[in-house]
Amino acid sequence: MSDVSLLLRRTGFGTTGAEIEAATRRGYEATVDALVHPGADPGATATPPPDLSGEPARPPARTTRTRAGRTPGSCGPGRPR
Numbered sequence: 001m002s003d004v005s006l007l008l009r010r011t012g013f014g015t016t017g018a019e020i021e022a023a024t025r026r027g028y029e030a031t032v033d034a035l036v037h038p039g040a041d042p043g044a045t046a047t048p049p050p051d052l053s054g055e056p057a058r059p060p061a062r063t064t065r066t067r068a069g070r071t072p073g074s075c076g077p078g079r080p081r
Helices: 004-013 017-026 028-035 041-044
Strands: none
Touching: 004 017, 004 028, 017 041
């Protein structure tokens, strides 16, 4: 097992044999540089940013409950407050 192969298995997500061979031909230093500076991502540059100008959605109001499932301040049946 080469150092390049180990590097790609530790840093990649399912590296193929062809990718390992290509990286081995490039060398260890060039492979590290390619991993650290991958270059432009055409999918990311082609995707428009989201429109965040509107009011954010708010979750519905919830009532507070204790661990026993009762609302705070209730002592349960038969117990005085």
